[in-house]
Amino acid sequence: MVKPIYVLSGPNLNLLGVREPEIYGRDTLADVQTRVEARAKAHGLSVVFRQSNHEGQLIDWVQEAREAGCALVINPAGYGHTSVALLDALKTLAIPVVECHLSNPAAREDFRRTTYVSLAATGVVSGFGAASYELAVEAAAGLIGPATPQA
Numbered sequence: 001m002v003k004p005i006y007v008l009s010g011p012n013l014n015l016l017g018v019r020e021p022e023i024y025g026r027d028t029l030a031d032v033q034t035r036v037e038a039r040a041k042a043h044g045l046s047v048v049f050r051q052s053n054h055e056g057q058l059i060d061w062v063q064e065a066r067e068a069g070c071a072l073v074i075n076p077a078g079y080g081h082t083s084v085a086l087l088d089a090l091k092t093l094a095i096p097v098v099e100c101h102l103s104n105p106a107a108r109e110d111f112r113r114t115t116y117v118s119l120a121a122t123g124v125v126s127g128f129g130a131a132s133y134e135l136a137v138e139a140a141a142g143l144i145g146p147a148t149p150q151a
């Protein structure tokens with residue numbers, strides 16, 4: 001059984017497609033999940049797709065991914081700019097970590113230029129709307145190599 005790619009989304013991303021479409025696009029998080037699952041399936045991989053508005057919940061899922069996941073894709077949303085605790089959890093992972101953002105935080109307000117999560121990320125995909133998630137899963141699939149069943 002090949003371990004899944006964990007795809008985690010942080011606070012307020014449950015509102016995707018509902019509010020601020022000019023910044024974050026019209027795709028809902030359910031649309032993103034469908035696209036991400038299809039992209040993973042093309043590589044013979046599955047996805048655990050979760051969203052939370054709570055920092056501790058995201059940290060619990062990161063810890064779960066240490067044993068249960070083959071890679072982690074995370075859009076930490078606002079917590080990327082604030083959470084040393086989330087960074088500490090990510091630094092415990094031995095699997096690839098791909099940070100993704102719908103927008104390009106570097107092209108927005110100054111406070112979005114500091115992203116703690118990037119310090120633990122293998123790489124970052126930003127600025128492509130919902131496609132950022134698909135590209136991040138594509139990158140994660142490339143980092144883990146061909147899907148081979150594990151004991």
Ligand code: CA2
Nearest residue numbers: 012013015016019020077078101102103
């Ligand atoms: O561009 C991204 O994906 C962000 O991670 C989104 C975060 C923001 O704090 C980061 O700087 C960049 C905000 C997520 C808020 O999500 C919403 C979605 C729809 C409507 C309102 C908020």
